[in-house]
Each structure stands twice: as structure tokens, then as C-alpha cells.
Amino acid sequence: MSVRVRFAPSPTGPLHIGGVRTALYNYLFARKMGGKMLLRIEDTDQNRFVPGAEEYILEALNWIGIKIDEGQGVGGPDVPYRQSERKEIYRQYSEQLIQEGKAYYAFDTAEELEEMRKRLEDAKVDNISYNAVTRMQMKNSLTLSKEEVASRIASGEPYVIRLKVPLKEEIRFKDIIREWVVVHSSTIDDKILLKSDGMPTYHLANIVDDHLMGITHVIRGEEWLPSAPLHILLYRAFGWQAPEFAHLPLLLKPEGNGKLSKRDGLLGNFPVFPLQWTDPFSGEVARGFREDGYFPEAMVNFLAFLGWNPGTEQEIFSMDELIESFSLEKIHKAGARFMIDKAKWFNQHYLKEKTEEELVQLIQLPTGASADIAPKLVRLMRDRVIFPQEIVNEVPFIFESPAVYDEDIVKSKWNDDARKAIGIIKEAIQGISDEQFQAQFIHDTIFPALEAAAIKPGKVMQAFRLAITGLGKGPDLMLTLEILGKQEVIARIEKALVTLA
Numbered sequence: 001m002s003v004r005v006r007f008a009p010s011p012t013g014p015l016h017i018g019g020v021r022t023a024l025y026n027y028l029f030a031r032k033m034g035g036k037m038l039l040r041i042e043d044t045d046q047n048r049f050v051p052g053a054e055e056y057i058l059e060a061l062n063w064i065g066i067k068i069d070e071g072q073g074v075g076g077p078d079v080p081y082r083q084s085e086r087k088e089i090y091r092q093y094s095e096q097l098i099q100e101g102k103a104y105y106a107f108d109t110a111e112e113l114e115e116m117r118k119r120l121e122d123a124k125v126d127n128i129s130y131n132a133v134t135r136m137q138m139k140n141s142l143t144l145s146k147e148e149v150a151s152r153i154a155s156g157e158p159y160v161i162r163l164k165v166p167l168k169e170e171i172r173f174k175d176i177i178r179e180w181v182v183v184h185s186s187t188i189d190d191k192i193l194l195k196s197d198g199m200p201t202y203h204l205a206n207i208v209d210d211h212l213m214g215i216t217h218v219i220r221g222e223e224w225l226p227s228a229p230l231h232i233l234l235y236r237a238f239g240w241q242a243p244e245f246a247h248l249p250l251l252l253k254p255e256g257n258g259k260l261s262k263r264d265g266l267l268g269n270f271p272v273f274p275l276q277w278t279d280p281f282s283g284e285v286a287r288g289f290r291e292d293g294y295f296p297e298a299m300v301n302f303l304a305f306l307g308w309n310p311g312t313e314q315e316i317f318s319m320d321e322l323i324e325s326f327s328l329e330k331i332h333k334a335g336a337r338f339m340i341d342k343a344k345w346f347n348q349h350y351l352k353e354k355t356e357e358e359l360v361q362l363i364q365l366p367t368g369a370s371a372d373i374a375p376k377l378v379r380l381m382r383d384r385v386i387f388p389q390e391i392v393n394e395v396p397f398i399f400e401s402p403a404v405y406d407e408d409i410v411k412s413k414w415n416d417d418a419r420k421a422i423g424i425i426k427e428a429i430q431g432i433s434d435e436q437f438q439a440q441f442i443h444d445t446i447f448p449a450l451e452a453a454a455i456k457p458g459k460v461m462q463a464f465r466l467a468i469t470g471l472g473k474g475p476d477l478m479l480t481l482e483i484l485g486k487q488e489v490i491a492r493i494e495k496a497l498v499t500l501a
């Protein structure tokens with residue numbers, strides 16, 4: 001049987017980076033096995049629906065390079081792929097369970113449910129739930145006559161459909177990552193399958209769709225592990241073969257204690273969402289990896305290693321190489337600490353692999369700056385940055401003459417020798433034509449001029465850098481001069497000689 005997996009997010013806000021990892025693992029597995037990757041939108045909880053969230057999911061998957069074979073946004077044999085548009089299907093399947101005696105209608109009001117809870121509490125019952133024991137004291141199609149049930153439904157009385165969870169049954173299944181999971185059915189209540197608004201619950205819709213869409217492997221976050229036994233019961237109730245399950249380890253805080261949260265991002269100054277997101281209700285903006293300058297290939301590499309590794313020393317993997325090496329068996333049980341420095345390390349690696357032209361396209365110069373300097377800026381900064389825009393942002397002195405000069409460097413380096421040397425440099429530079437004003441030529445002019453005056457260039461270069469940039473260190477000075485241009489360099493020398501007199 002060919003592999004079919006699905007990513008089934010709920011559009012309740014921006015996709016968390018953990019969701020992107022889930023999608024990625026599904027994708028890697030599907031490709032590795034020559035199978036198909038589906039995208040299904042699980043939007044049955046109308047109260048939690050957030051406008052724009054579905055578009056965000058599609059855009060995030062697209063950005064990271066995950067290609068959907070069937071599903072929302074691309075179509076396929078099981079349209080529609082939005083669960084809110086499949087209501088009728090779920091109703092039919094829940095009715096089927098009723099007919100087979102595996103589910104029932106329940107008419108209990110909120111007050112009646114509350115009464116039950118109180119009664120059980122007073123009786124000191126440990127397990128307070130609507131279950132095989134308590135259901136027989138409630139208002140449902142197991143306790144009411146056929147006629148009464150029919151008349152209540154006909155009169156439009158609200159009802160839910162509940163699964164008849166067996167009292168004593170052992171549920172065991174082997175999760176590919178977690179190994180054997182054993183749960184007793186007495187710990188599970190008679191879960192609602194269809195809500196009074198006619199919408200299915202997550203559990204029903206998820207199982208029905210996984211079955212109808214021929215899903216062979218359910219690969220999802222560990223937070224869904226507690227739901228898996230119920231899902232197994234549902235498959236049994238329908239008489240369907242359950243797919244294989246693989247519950248992925250949690251993404252942990254950088255310190256390792258607890259689940260990664262939005263707050264960790266704020267504290268550690270990193271995004272936890274793939275793309276920037278503006279909350280449609282509050283207008284609040286959350287950072288995105290894309291807007292922060294992370295490359296999709298770096299994110300793929302980083303996310304792949306959050307919970308998996310190939311068992312070799314190799315760390316740099318393209319998407320194709322990941323597909324080649326990936327296996328569910330190599331996924332770890334233990335949670336994966338979210339170490340942002342590793343993401344930066346990958347980003348720096350992939351930045352180094354970009355061509356000059358690519359980087360030029362990725363940076364934005366300040367308004368007024370000439371586009372001609374972009375390739376030179378890239379050359380100047382590419383080995384010193386993690387994100388493309390840092391090529392511009394890390395060198396404000398390129399765009400503005402220094403307003404202040406580093407005090408420590410002034411104290412330690414700005415002396416009579418330095419002043420004298422800078423006078424010589426200025427003269428040497430004045431002798432260079434505009435056409436020849438290039439890093440190597442500037443170097444070959446300045447250095448001999450200094451040496452001719454018996455000044456060791458190494459002794460005065462920092463003072464010269466100070467005059468030009470206001471700082472004691474920075475990128476290649478000769479190239480910096482070339483980018484600034486002859487007039488600007490002379491103006492800055494003159495300004496420093498006056499200011500630092």
C-alpha cells in the first residue's frame with residue numbers, strides 16, 4: 001500500500017514553528033516512501049476560527065518548500081479539504097454509529113450535566129464523567145423510549161451524539177516513536193462526536209477524514225498522544241483499520257524545561273512563527289523567521305534536526321538529502337530543545353553559499369543610497385553576518401559620516417603620530433583619480449606613502465579607521481574607502497582632524 005500522510009492544522013492563528021516541523025516530517029516521510037502528502041484544514045471549531053490563518057498556513061508551507069500533493073489549495077480526489085465544508089459526511093457517519101448501537105443521542109442540558117457532576121462529587125466518585133456507568137442515569141437515546149427520542153429530535157430540541165465507550169476494554173497500539181501505548185477504556189468518557197450546532201468534534205472529523213482520505217501514517221505532535229486511544233476506539237467502532245501513529249517529541253524551551261512558547265521567543269529575542277503575523281483582532285504583530293532573514297533551507301535543516309538526526313556526523317542537509325536519509329525510526333522520544341543559535345549557525349552557512357547577485361537581491365539599501373554600492377557592500381560584509389539585511393544594518397557609517405568617535409580608541413590611538421599619518425594619507429588619497437579609487441589601488445598608494453615617512457601603517461590604521469567610521473574595528477577598511485568614494489573619504493578625514501583636534 002502506498003504511503004499517504006497528511007498535515008491537518010487548525011486555522012486558529014499563525015502556524016507555530018512546531019507545526020512547521022510536523023509538516024516537514026510528514027513531507028520528508030511521504031517523499032522518502034514515494035507517497036503522497038495531503039493538507040487538510042481542521043476548522044470545525046468555529047469559535048476559534050481566525051481570519052487569515054489558512055492563507056498563512058499555505059504561505060508558510062510554500063515558503064519552507066513543502067509541496068502538497070492533494071488538499072486545500074491544490075485540490076484532489078477528496079475535495080473539499082476544509083472540514084467545515086464536509087459537515088454532511090460527519091453527520092452520516094455519526095448516524096451510522098447510532099444505527100449500529102455504537103453511539104447515541106444525548107439531550108442533557110448544561111444544568112443537567114452540572115447536576116450529575118455535583119451528585120457524583122457528593123457521592124465521592126473519583127472518575128466524574130459521562131461514561132458507561134453514568135450514561136444510564138442521563139437523558140439519552142439509551143434511557144428514553146424510541147418515540148420520545150424521535151419526538152425530541154423532530155421538535156428541534158438540541159442534542160449531541162456521543163460515542164458509547166466500552167466499560168472494560170484494553171486499548172493498545174504501537175506508536176512508531178513512543179512504542180507500546182496501553183490505556184484502559186474506563187479512563188475515557190463518552191466523547192461527543194457531533195455537537196449541538198451540527199459540527200463534528202475534532203475527534204470524529206479527524207478519524208472519518210483520515211479513513212476516507214486513505215491516510216496510512218498519522219505523524220503529529222506529542223500533544224495528541226492522549227487522544228490516540230480514543231481514536232483507536234473510533235476506528236474499532238467503525239470497523240476500519242487504524243493508520244500507524246508516530247507522535248513527535250515536543251519542542252522545548254531553550255533551557256529544556258517545558259514546552260516552547262511565544263513568551264520564550266520574546267525573552268530570547270527570536271521568532272516562534274515561520275512568517276510575520278498581524279493579529280486580525282488586536283493588530284499585534286508577531287515576528288516571523290522569514291522577515292527576520294532566515295533562509296527556508298536553513299529552517300528546513302534546523303527543524304529537521306529538532307527531534308531527528310541521521311546518526312552520522314553530517315549536519316548540512318538539503319531538502320533532497322533529508323528525504324534520502326529520513327526515517328521515522330530515527331526520531332527521538334525525548335523533547336528537543338529549541339536552540340536559536342543553531343538556527344543562526346545554519347543560516348550563516350546558507351548565506352555563505354549564496355552568490356553575490358542573490359545577496360544583492362535580498363538586501364535593502366537606505367533611501368537615497370546608490371544601488372551601485374550593493375555588490376560592494378555584499379563583498380564587504382558577507383563573511384561577517386548571519387542575516388542578509390545585516391550587510392546593510394551593521395555598517396551605518398557607510399551611509400552617514402560619524403557623529404561620535406569611540407572614546408577608548410580616541411584615547412589610545414589618536415595622538416600626534418596618528419594626526420601626522422592621517423595628513424599623509426589624505427595627501428596620498430588626493431592624488432588618486434576617481435577611476436582609480438579602488439581598494440587595492442588605495443592600499444598600494446597609502447601604505448608606501450606612510451612607509452616613506454617612516455610610519456608603520458599597522459600603528460596608525462586604527463586611528464584612520466576611527467576617522468572614517470568613528471569605530472575601532474569593522475570590515476575591510478580599503479573596501480570601505482572604495483565604497484565611500486574619494487570625496488567622502490577626504491571630507492571625513494578633514495572632519496576628524498577638526499573634531500578630534
Ligand code: GLU
Pocket residue numbers: 008009010042206219220221224
Ligand atoms: N487539527 C489538529 C491540529 O491542529 C490535528 C491533529 C492531528 O494531526 O491529528 O494539530
